[in-house]
Amino acid sequence: xxxxxxxxxxxxxxxxxxxxxxxxxxxxxxxxxxxAANLPVSLARLRWLSYHKSLGLTILxxxxxxxxxxxxDAPPPLPGTLARRERCAARAMHRALYLVPVLAxxxxxxxASAAGLSVNWxxxxxxxxxxxxxxxxxxxxxxxxxxxxxxxALLLIGHIGAAARHALVLRDNVMQRILPAGWxxxx
Amino acid sequence: MMxxxxxxxxxxxAPASAAEDCFTSDTAGSGVTFRVMQAGAPYTGNFxxxxxxxxxxxxxxxxxxxxxxxxxxxxxxPELDAALKESDFFDVxxxxxxxxxxxxxxxxxxxxxxxxxxxxxxxxxxxxIVLHTRPAGGKTAISGSFTLDRLxxxxxxxxxxxxxWLGAEVKLDISAILTRGK
Ligand code: HEM
Ligand code: HEM
Numbered sequence: 001x002x003x004x005x006x007x008x009x010x011x012x013x014x015x016x017x018x019x020x021x022x023x024x025x026x027x028x029x030x031x032x033x034x035x036a037a038n039l040p041v042s043l044a045r046l047r048w049l050s051y052h053k054s055l056g057l058t059i060l061x062x063x064x065x066x067x068x069x070x071x072x073d074a075p076p077p078l079p080g081t082l083a084r085r086e087r088c089a090a091r092a093m094h095r096a097l098y099l100v101p102v103l104a105x106x107x108x109x110x111x112a113s114a115a116g117l118s119v120n121w122x123x124x125x126x127x128x129x130x131x132x133x134x135x136x137x138x139x140x141x142x143x144x145x146x147x148x149x150x151x152x153a154l155l156l157i158g159h160i161g162a163a164a165r166h167a168l169v170l171r172d173n174v175m176q177r178i179l180p181a182g183w184x185x186x187x
Numbered sequence: 188m189m190x191x192x193x194x195x196x197x198x199x200x201a202p203a204s205a206a207e208d209c210f211t212s213d214t215a216g217s218g219v220t221f222r223v224m225q226a227g228a229p230y231t232g233n234f235x236x237x238x239x240x241x242x243x244x245x246x247x248x249x250x251x252x253x254x255x256x257x258x259x260x261x262x263x264x265p266e267l268d269a270a271l272k273e274s275d276f277f278d279v280x281x282x283x284x285x286x287x288x289x290x291x292x293x294x295x296x297x298x299x300x301x302x303x304x305x306x307x308x309x310x311x312x313x314x315x316i317v318l319h320t321r322p323a324g325g326k327t328a329i330s331g332s333f334t335l336d337r338l339x340x341x342x343x344x345x346x347x348x349x350x351x352w353l354g355a356e357v358k359l360d361i362s363a364i365l366t367r368g369k
Contacts, residue, residue: 041270043346043353050226050352115264120227123351133231135263 003181006073010177015073018066019178025059026101030153053112053119057127060105067098079172093162096155104148106130111141207249209242210327210365217363219255223337224354232262239287241329241365248292248299248318255285257307275344282308287316297321301331307340316361323364330362 005012011019032055036048078087112119113129115138120126131137167175167184176184219234239253257277260268272279289303290313299318304311318331337343337357338350347353 041266043349046226046352116230116232116262117225118228118230123227126228133263138263 006076008076009173010076010181012073013180014069015075016178016180018062018069022059022062022066022101025055025062026152026156029055029059030149033149049117050120051122053108054122056105056108057119057121059101060109063098063101063105076177079174081170081172090162093155093159097159100148100152100155104145104152107141107145107148111138111145114138114141207242207244209240210367212237212239212241212363213326213366215364216323216328218361220360222358222360223356226352232260235259235261239363247294248301248320250292251287251289251301251303253287256283257285258283275347276342278308287314305335308342310340312339327365328362329365330360332358332360334358
């Protein structure tokens with residue numbers, strides 16, 4: 001069996017790379033958004049928000065790609081050592097970890113469109129607006145973006161906490177199966 | 188004495204100037220829009236207050252004297268509007284008016300090639316704008332657009348002079364409905 005694809009015991013390399021790629025970009029995107037949004041109106045703000053918007057759209061595409069890949073290559077089943085309730089919670093959490101980033105990026109894109117601040121992806125590709133400039137709706141989408149990003153941050157705390165529990169408390173294989181083989185040998 | 192005779196002659200041979208018909212712009216249906224590139228994407232904003240006198244004689248545009256209030260800039264983003272009024276941009280306390288005064292007009296039908304002096308933030312330059320007139324519900328509508336280099340007028344100084352993030356070219360679209368003036 002190819003190590004690139006998911007198996008019964010582990011995520012394959014493709015799913016792993018996509019997971020950690022998106023994770024890394026989100027960990028850059030959160031402080032980038034906070035930093036840029038709190039700058040006064042300036043060229044620096046324009047520039048950092050432009051990077052934030054470009055990176056955000058990259059995250060959107062990668063998350064959608066992950067969903068497509070998950071549909072092609074089913075993830076490994078959760079270990080039977082977990083209670084039904086826990087498996088249900090894990091599944092719901094993973095769904096939310098796909099859905100919320102998509103909604104958060106769409107809200108950001110809607111806000112940028114409504115504010116008239118269209119995106120040129122890293123200065124390479126002009127991205128169409130989702131809606132026409134609308135200064136009445138813009139503040140609403142801004143709040144929506146903030147709320148969804150806040151929700152994402154909360155989900156991530158839960159997600160990382162759960163991962164830590166698997167690695168340190170339960171000591172099952174849930175943590176190592178998303179890591180490259182051999183990174184966390186099971187004791 | 189010679190001057191007087193000349194003046195009389197001019198008046199006699201050019202009765203048109205005596206029949207000059209002047210209009211002012213109506214607030215309703217009038218607008219000034221600007222377009223500029225921000226971070227590689229087109230950005231649009233408006234100026235809400237402007238006024239002007241436009242005179243015609245026998246269908247030919249003879250002169251324009253227009254002024255715009257840069258403090259009426261409206262982008263829909265209040266923080267940006269505030270920044271545009273500061274010294275890096277329009278410095279509206281020191282320069283409360285943007286003005287355009289025509290020096291020569293060539294009319295060809297409904298197209299009026301208008302040369303004049305544009306003054307923004309104390310910088311004067313000769314510009315040429317092609318204006319078009321058309322009837323609009325019993326009144327006359329006038330419109331035109333032209334592109335200027337904001338750096339020539341010191342609009343966006345300091346960090347803002349970086350044209351990669353804020354384009355140098357600013358396109359202005361002007362349209363007004365003319366009402367018979369005083
Ligand atoms: C330090 C950060 C992170 C750690 C330690 C971590 C850990 C893990 C682990 C151990 C799994 C495997 C769960 C299983 O075996 O069923 C997993 C899956 C997942 N993680 Fe993370 N993760 C992190 C960051 C993120 C981020 C930032 C996202 C962003 C959305 C994310 C989204 C997901 C999703 C959607 C899955 C489910 C994959 C699937 O089954 O389709 N993770 N993560
Ligand atoms: C997962 C992806 C994203 C995350 C985690 C994220 C996160 C953030 C954060 C933390 C802020 C600062 C909120 C504040 O304190 O004011 C912010 C602001 C902003 N984001 Fe995002 N963002 C994402 C995607 C996007 C996208 C795709 C766009 C647009 C295409 C976007 C546009 C904006 C804009 C314009 C602001 C500034 C709003 C303001 O003035 O507060 N974001 N984002």
